[in-house]
Amino acid sequence: MRKQPYKKAKILWLLLAAFLLIAPSCVFADIFNVSYSLTEGGMSLQLSPANPHRGVNITTTSDIATRYEVIQDMNIPLSNRNDPGVVLRNNFVVRGLRGTNRFGTFHILTTDTPVRSNEVLYTSDTSGNADTFTLVYGLINVDDIPAGDYYGKISYTLRPISSNRNQVVRYLDVFVSISQRPDVQPKIEILSSRGTKTVTLSSKEDSAPAADVSVRINGAFRKMFSITQYLSRPIESNEGNRLDYGLITAETHDVSKGAGLGGKIPLSSRPLIVYTSTPSGEADDSFVITYNAPDLSAQKAGRYRTSMQFFQDESGVQKIIDTLELEVEVERLFDIVITPQDQRPLIEFRDLKPKAGAKKSEVDIEIKSNIGKRYQLSQNVYSELTNREGKTIPSKYFTLRTEKIDSKGNVKFPASQEIKKGDAVLFVSDEQGSPAKIKLIYELSIPDNVVAGDYSTRITYSLVEI
Secondary structure, three states: OOHHHHHHHHHHHHHHHHHHHHHHHHHHHHHOEEEEEEOOOOOOEEEEOOEOEEEEEEEEEOOOOOOEEEEEEEEEEEEEOOOOOOEEOOOEEEEEOOOOOOOOEEOOOOOOEEOOOOEEEEEOOOOOOOEEEEEEEEEOOHHHOOOEEEEEEEEEEEEEOOOOOOOEEEEEEEEEEEOOOOOOOOOEEEEEOOOOOEEEEEOOOOOOOEEEEEEEEOOOOOOOEEEEEEEOOOEEEOOOOEEOHHHOEEEEEOOOOOEOOOOOEEOOOOOEEEEEOOOOOOOOOEEEEEEEOOOOOOOOOEEEEEEEEEEEEEOOEEEEEEEEEEEEEEOOOEEEEEEEOOOOOOEEEEEEOOOOOOEEEEEEEEEEEOOOOOEEEEEEEOOOEEOOOOOEEOHHHEEEEEEEEEOOOEEOOOOOEEOOOEEEEEEEOOOOOOOEEEEEEEEEOOOOOOOOEEEEEOEEEEEEEO
């Protein structure tokens, strides 16, 4: 009976020893940590014009005995939930309360500064002592913030500087509520010259290659602002072809108080500031942006589209003004320009005489095409060379040779060949159906028994997709 307590005590000592072996690792896992608490309670940072400032206490715990740092990131920018194009930037600020930390270096300024990412808030002392410090987040220039509910997310990262311990991250949700002010009216209006939301440019002869957009500025601004244009996507046709941004230019007119574009500026995928007010916010009541597509002749036919978004930038707050559709119509072009040497609509050799030397007649042909498909050029010879009396010259004396002037395709008569009555293919384009220029050289060797006179034939040329 006396041995039973000894056995129980032995078992208790074994359990305690096991706990001591396990416990240090459990404590070790929790000792390097960062946490936050709001001075007014709650689990999220909520700001409004009625409550524009709130404090956040940051606490670190550490046993690594080396330096560490606390880094702030704006993981999700504060954007309007109903209008994501409106983002709070310089209006959302933070400052630090000096003296709230004990050991390390508190880097954050004591004046309001915009909340930024990758901002080192705090660096510990060389011993890596645990510490606390307080941040105050707030809103400034509240009257300039568009009404709406905003959401964003901040993170605090505890990062060891000279240790292999893993960094620790904590996230803080941020909510900003700005109520609607009934006295606020739209300050900037943007419309095409037709009063619609579509800007149309066209390569058609009966259409203008330029289009105007009217910008009206209603009301007075109290500080400097700018209007920025973004292209939301590539300029693309239904067939998947893309138009180079630089083929379209923008230019501002009727600007006297602010600053517009300095001449015709090619569009690009990057933001384009089309207008900037004076430093005091003084601006023109209205001005015009002219979009121009002067040369679309080398582009594939089709209707190309993109969206132009216009934003107002003021004090770091970006607010979408409006979105206009940009439509560029490249007219289908599939045509031949024929330039005979003697400017006649037929091939004619005059004043032929027996034993005279060979005679030539040249024709320059320009093929204009933007269909993006392979094509061929053919000729149809209606008859043998014939004079007014009906006398003919056998086709074996009449030859054709074709030369490239500016072409990526293939000529079918690179060497002189007999021309026979009927159809013959002269040229085949490359796979892309590129435009081409070729020369046709017709040559007549005069037979010894030719009847003197003028001889001619009619030839037609045709262009066909293949």
